[in-house]
Amino acid sequence: MRGAALPAALVSTALGLAIAFAPRSAWMSSVVTFAVTATVVAVLPIPRGCLDCVFFGCWVSIVASAATVHLRGGLNAPAAMALSLNSGLWSGAAVALAGSHVDLLKALPCVFALFPTALSVRLRMPMAAKVVSSWLIAMAILAATLQFLPVTPGYMPDHLD
Amino acid sequence: MIRRARKGVLIAMLLLGSSADAHVGTGLAGGFASGFEHPFTGIDHLLAMISVGLWGAFLGRPLIYALPVIFPAVMVGGAVLGMLNVPMPPVEAGIALSVLVLGGCIALSAKAPIWAACLIVATFAVFHGYAHGKELPSAADPIGYSVGFVLATGLLHVFGICVGFLTHRPRGLIATRAIGGVIGGIGAWLLYKAIGD
Numbered sequence: 001m002r003g004a005a006l007p008a009a010l011v012s013t014a015l016g017l018a019i020a021f022a023p024r025s026a027w028m029s030s031v032v033t034f035a036v037t038a039t040v041v042a043v044l045p046i047p048r049g050c051l052d053c054v055f056f057g058c059w060v061s062i063v064a065s066a067a068t069v070h071l072r073g074g075l076n077a078p079a080a081m082a083l084s085l086n087s088g089l090w091s092g093a094a095v096a097l098a099g100s101h102v103d104l105l106k107a108l109p110c111v112f113a114l115f116p117t118a119l120s121v122r123l124r125m126p127m128a129a130k131v132v133s134s135w136l137i138a139m140a141i142l143a144a145t146l147q148f149l150p151v152t153p154g155y156m157p158d159h160l161d
Numbered sequence: 162m163i164r165r166a167r168k169g170v171l172i173a174m175l176l177l178g179s180s181a182d183a184h185v186g187t188g189l190a191g192g193f194a195s196g197f198e199h200p201f202t203g204i205d206h207l208l209a210m211i212s213v214g215l216w217g218a219f220l221g222r223p224l225i226y227a228l229p230v231i232f233p234a235v236m237v238g239g240a241v242l243g244m245l246n247v248p249m250p251p252v253e254a255g256i257a258l259s260v261l262v263l264g265g266c267i268a269l270s271a272k273a274p275i276w277a278a279c280l281i282v283a284t285f286a287v288f289h290g291y292a293h294g295k296e297l298p299s300a301a302d303p304i305g306y307s308v309g310f311v312l313a314t315g316l317l318h319v320f321g322i323c324v325g326f327l328t329h330r331p332r333g334l335i336a337t338r339a340i341g342g343v344i345g346g347i348g349a350w351l352l353y354k355a356i357g358d
Contacts, residue, residue: 006193006305127226134230135315142237142307146297149244 004099007058007143008038008091008107014065014136015087016113017129020121021074027114029077030084035108037088042095042104051097052147057090059144066133066140192302196309199293200317205256205351206289208344210317211324212263213282215337218325219267220278225325227275228282229318233311235283239290240307244297252295253355255288261348267341270334 012034019030046054065083068075075083095104117129200206210232217228242249249255262281266273273281293310297303324340327333 003302003305006308010308131226131229131315135233135311138233138237139308139311142240142311143304145237145241145244146303146307149241 003103004091004094004097005103005106007055007062007094008099008103009110010136010139011058011061011065011087011091011094012107012110013113014062014133014140015084016111017117017133017136018065018068018075018083019080019111020114020117020129021069021071021126022080023077026075026077026080030080031111031114033081034084034088034111037085038092038095038104038108041089041092042101044092044096046093046096048097050093054090054093054097056144056147058094059140061087061090062140063137063144066136069130069133193305193309196306197313199306199310200313204347205260206293206314207317208347209256209259209263209285209289210314211321212260212267212341212344214318214321214323215325215341216263216267216278216282216321217318218322219270219328219337220272224275224278225322227279229315229322231279231283232286232318233314235286236290236293236314237311239287240294240297241290242287243291243294246295249288249291251355252288252292254352255285256292257348257351257355259285259288259348261345261352264341264343264345264348268338268345269341270338 015030015034019027022030065087068079068083091107092104095101095107117132120126120128200210213228213232217225220228263285265271266281297306325337327337
């Protein structure tokens with residue numbers, strides 16, 4: 001099974017974390033850019049052959065967005081906008097190829113991770129956001145690697161059996 | 162009114178349900194729910210994760226947040242080694258040893274230098290990742306499984322850190338060291354079992 005809701009939601013969450021470290025004036029335009037791009041791309045006819053490439057693009061986008069959280073000084077406004085455009089593109093494409101519009105409705109609100117993250121920054125606890133961003137990076141790297149590896153079936157006994 | 166309520170329920174069902182839900186967390190060990198649940202079902206992994214957070218809280222900054230960052234990151238590397246079937250020393254013994262050592266460090270209130278704490282945690286993360294990489298399901302949503310698994314691991318670290326904050330309370334230090342002792346004891350038992358097998 002390969003649904004689009006989870007990758008799109010993770011892309012959205014990673015973007016939310018990244019935007020929280022951008023200037024406040026860039027928040028609204030970034031969120032709108034992301035939502036509009038994702039919605040437009042989700043209705044485009046994308047060739048089925050691009051499926052693996054699109055999923056890989058989602059994982060790379062998550063790593064890129066989550067990594068910006070660790071930048072000194074955070075993102076500037078143009079970079080936040082570029083990241084939003086990129087995230088919207090990949091999450092929309094994933095939904096277009098492997099999901100439904102309901103998946104997009106589930107994924108888009110995850111960008112509002114922006115608000116708890118911004119609160120953690122304001123409370124001088126940006127480390128919480130940085131720890132979460134590192135988990136997102138770990139998840140994305142593992143998911144990207146899975147595309148290239150023969151993984152074991154889930155019905156085999158595990159190390160606790 | 163009833164019509165409105167029906168409409169609301171219908172919209173909620175459309176938003177929250179999907180055709181894939183029928184296969185997630187049931188039957189084959191796959192999907193986000195299954196991956197999220199997995200660390201909670203094995204005492205070895207559960208105790209090691211909590212210990213990492215607890216020891217980090219014990220050691221203070223920067224390890225309080227460095228250890229929960231290092232563990233999942235290196236665990237992913239271990240998982241890849243497991244999926245590639247790269248030969249490793251006995252993984253069961255390594256996992257049991259991680260519970261013993263981390264519990265022991267907390268019990269003894271070991272103030273390891275930053276590099277040593279990072280090295281210890283990273284080494285054990287390889288064993289935990291390897292074991293779970295070997296059993297990562299391909300049959301039913303391995304991506305959902307791995308996301309759930311990493312998230313649950315991280316949350317267990319956070320739980321360990323919260324337990325570690327007990328040290329700031331009167332007699333908290335004794336309580337956390339006692340918890341470490343119990344974890345270390347269980348680790349010794351797991352190691353005995355792993356070597357015996």
